[in-house]
Amino acid sequence: MTRFITTTFLLTLISISFTVFAxxxxxxxxxxxxxxxxxxxxxxxxxxxxxxxTPNIDRLAEEGINFIQGYVSAPVCSPSRAGLLTxxxxxxxxxxxxxxxxxxxxxxxxxxxxxxxxxxxxxxxxLGYFNGLIGKWHLGDEPxxxxxxxxxxxxxxxxxxxxxxxxxxxxGKGYKSPIECNYKTPQxxxxxxxxxxxxxxxxxxxxxxxxxxxxxxxxxxxAPMHATEADLELFNHIKNEKRRKYCAMVYRLDxxxxxxxxxxxxxxxxxxxxxxxxxxxxGPVDSNASINAPLNxxxxxxxxxxIRVPFIMNWKGKLAFGKTYENPVISLDFAATFFELxxxxxxxxxxxxxxxxxxxxxxxxxxxxxxxxxxxxxISAAIRDGNxxxxxLPERFPMLYDLSKxxxxxxxxxxxNLERTKSMLKKLGDWDVSQPHPVFLEGAVWxxxxxxxxxxxxxxxxxx
Numbered sequence: 001m002t003r004f005i006t007t008t009f010l011l012t013l014i015s016i017s018f019t020v021f022a023x024x025x026x027x028x029x030x031x032x033x034x035x036x037x038x039x040x041x042x043x044x045x046x047x048x049x050x051x052x053x054t055p056n057i058d059r060l061a062e063e064g065i066n067f068i069q070g071y072v073s074a075p076v077c078s079p080s081r082a083g084l085l086t087x088x089x090x091x092x093x094x095x096x097x098x099x100x101x102x103x104x105x106x107x108x109x110x111x112x113x114x115x116x117x118x119x120x121x122x123x124x125x126x127l128g129y130f131n132g133l134i135g136k137w138h139l140g141d142e143p144x145x146x147x148x149x150x151x152x153x154x155x156x157x158x159x160x161x162x163x164x165x166x167x168x169x170x171x172g173k174g175y176k177s178p179i180e181c182n183y184k185t186p187q188x189x190x191x192x193x194x195x196x197x198x199x200x201x202x203x204x205x206x207x208x209x210x211x212x213x214x215x216x217x218x219x220x221x222x223a224p225m226h227a228t229e230a231d232l233e234l235f236n237h238i239k240n241e242k243r244r245k246y247c248a249m250v251y252r253l254d255x256x257x258x259x260x261x262x263x264x265x266x267x268x269x270x271x272x273x274x275x276x277x278x279x280x281x282x283g284p285v286d287s288n289a290s291i292n293a294p295l296n297x298x299x300x301x302x303x304x305x306x307i308r309v310p311f312i313m314n315w316k317g318k319l320a321f322g323k324t325y326e327n328p329v330i331s332l333d334f335a336a337t338f339f340e341l342x343x344x345x346x347x348x349x350x351x352x353x354x355x356x357x358x359x360x361x362x363x364x365x366x367x368x369x370x371x372x373x374x375x376x377x378x379i380s381a382a383i384r385d386g387n388x389x390x391x392x393l394p395e396r397f398p399m400l401y402d403l404s405k406x407x408x409x410x411x412x413x414x415x416x417n418l419e420r421t422k423s424m425l426k427k428l429g430d431w432d433v434s435q436p437h438p439v440f441l442e443g444a445v446w447x448x449x450x451x452x453x454x455x456x457x458x459x460x461x462x463x464x
Contacts, residue, residue, distance in 0.1 A: 028128065028211035029315070030273040031338050032204075032264070034257060035084070035215070036310070037077065037136065037162075037222035038299060040283025040290030043250055044310055048462050049291075051238065052247045056258030060277055060314045062322050065361060069328040070311020072281055074377055075300050077161055077222075078138045080280045080331065085119045085139070085150075085215075087335025087352035091376045093117050094439035099138060099161065103441045110439045112140020113150065120335040121151025123350070124213045127342045132207070133157060134199045135217035148182060152215070156181045156199045162219055165192045165226035175224060191228055193220045193249070197256030201263045208267045213338070216260060221249035223288055228252065243289040270316040274341065276334055279309040285458055293460050296409040300446075301453045302375050302382040302391050303409055319361055327368045328384065333357050374431050379447050380454075383428040390414075390424040393454060398425060408460050 043049050046058040046066065073083035073090060076098040082090040090096065093114050102108035113119075121131040132154040133147045138161040140146070147155045157180060164175045168189050172178060179186040189195055200216045227248035234251065238244040257277070264273050283290025284299035297303025311329065313319060332354030340346065340356045359365040375382045382391045387404040400414035400421050414421045 027272075028343065029318075029341055030211060030269060031124075031213045031341075032200075032260065032273060032275045033084075033213070033215050033334065034260065034275065034277045035081075035136075035217050036253060036277070036279040037217075037219045038281065038284050038288055038290065039221060039250065039253075039279035039310065040285070040292050041279075041295050041305065041309060042291040042293040042462055043221075043246075043283065047310065048293075050462055050464055051235070051243075052250050054250065054254040056254045056261060057277060057310070057312070060257070060261065060275060061312045063316070064275075064312060064314030064321070065319055065323045065325050067311040067313070067325045067329050069326060070278070070309055071307050071328065071330045071373065072278070072309055073307075073330060073332055073375065075281045075302060075306030075375075076377070077136075077280050079377070081138055082113050082117075083353075084278075084280070084331045084334060085113075085121070086117045087120060087332050087339070087354045088117060089332060089353045089374070091374075091435050092353065094436050096376060096438045097378060097440060097442045098446075099140070099440070100442040100446070103443065106440050109142060109144070112142055112145030114439055115144070119151045120338055121147075121213060121215070123151070123335075123339050123344060124342055125151050125153070127211075127339075127344055129211045129213050129342065130154075130207050131213045131215070132203045133215045133217060134203065135196050135215075136161070136163070136219050137217070154183050154203065156183075156186060157196075157217065162222050162224070163192055164224060165189075165219075191226075191252070193218060193252045193256055197259045200256070200260050204260070204263045204267060204269070208269060211342070218253055218256075220253040221246050221288055221290065225249070225288060240289060246289045271318070274313065274315040274318070274338075276314075277310065277312040278331055278334075282306040282309060286453070286456070291459050291463065293458075293462055294408050296458050296460065298453060298456075298458060300377075300450050302377060302380050303454070304389075304403070304407065305458060307375060307382075313357070313361070325361065327360070328370055328373065329357060330354060330370065330373060333369065372427075374428065376432060376435065377450075378442070379450055381428055381432055383424055383431075385424055385427070388420060388424065390421065390428065392425065392428060393451065400424070410460075 044054045072080045074080040078099045079090045082095040102111050131152045133152045135157040137159045141159045168178050169176045225245040227245045231248035235244045235247045281299045282292050282305045292305035295305040297305030336352040336354045336356045355369045372385045389401050391399040399412045401409045
């Protein structure tokens with residue numbers, strides 16, 4: 001009886017809390033999801049960078065919550081975004097791989113985010129939201145996968161995985177593809193990070209009088225490595241040319257995030273807008289000169305440098321000011337959080353693998369959002385259970401790390417902890433074999449490359 005009363009009291013508190021957050025249409029919060037592309041964990045001054053000033057991203061954290069153990073559900077772009085936008089681990093619906101063309105034996109009509117899944121844009125649209133996507137999609141080029149058919153009302157951007165920063169062509173392919181826009185004739189590209197900033201500012205101003213969801217999907221600092229001459233001049237003391245370009249690209253990203261923040265404040269929306277900032281995966285150290293220190297690894301692999309990312313939530317007056325949150329969280333949590341804050345109700349027909357973070361962040365619920373997490377990406381799989389993390393690779397002994405003592409994953413303690421290793425391998429294996437087949441594959445050439453990335457040496461300290 002006591003347990004029943006306690007549970008009822010807790011549920012009542014939660015219900016009251018969300019009644020405050022979302023009572024009716026006029027009080028529904030706005031959501032701005034800002035996603036960087038291939039950003040290194042160490043490449044924010046917030047995280048100790050001595051080379052790249054990022055005052056605006058820093059301010060988001062300093063005036064909000066900085067999650068120091070924030071993860072994404074995959075170490076590359078497309079599957080990470082599939083999980084992010086659905087709130088479901090993309091392995092559960094076969095979106096394990098990155099999108100790199102249809103492989104023999106697979107139907108190209110399935111090369112995209114499966115229609116079995118519902119995006120957070122779909123869910124918010126039913127709750128009265130106006131949804132906009134500015135920038136990168138990378139969840140399918142075929143018409144049936146287009147963002148305007150997946151819950152977004154407006155789209156300015158491109159459906160592929162990257163874009164030239166200075167030019168597009170009317171009949172261009174790949175990085176030179178034309179900018180698509182369904183609400184105006186898109187302007188010629190100046191510098192695409194600035195152009196995206198322009199569109200985000202315009203979206204906020206045009207839709208400030210209705211509840212909105214803005215997916216600000218930047219491609220900086222993803223390749224190609226393009227920066228403005230003015231920004232390059234700011235970093236001319238850095239001798240490595242690629243690193244200099246990378247720093248300039250991150251700096252310009254921060255400037256445009258500042259413009260978004262400024263617009264929210266000027267339009268009087270700060271107290272009714274939840275702003276989230278994240279990178280879609282860790283930095284690809286080998287290709288864009290990013291740094292994930294003190295994390296080992298990079299984009300494409302399941303060491304911490306591939307999946308632990310900058311992860312910030314900011315909501316003036318609703319979330320703590322300048323708080324560091326230390327429990328592990330994952331990008332899958334955003335969809336569940338947005339949905340419930342908007343007044344949605346989780347039922348048997350509405351399923352998330354992430355959790356609503358608000359009760360944990362407002363001390364309604366004590367404890368950790370996730371006791372364990374699983375990942376699978378092409379050749380590798382991983383599990384985190386408490387502070388222990390195990391990584392499994394083909395034809396190699398497993399790697400086991402105690403992250404509370406070894407954040408840089410330098411000491412494989414699998415043989416010193418054989419029973420734990422066996423137990424975690426079994427738990428991971430049971431989860432793995434219960435998953436469906438992938439609905440598409442990336443090229444086989446990537447398998448060997450990903451395996452080789454586990455053998456590289458990565459910078460574990462910040463450069464001066």
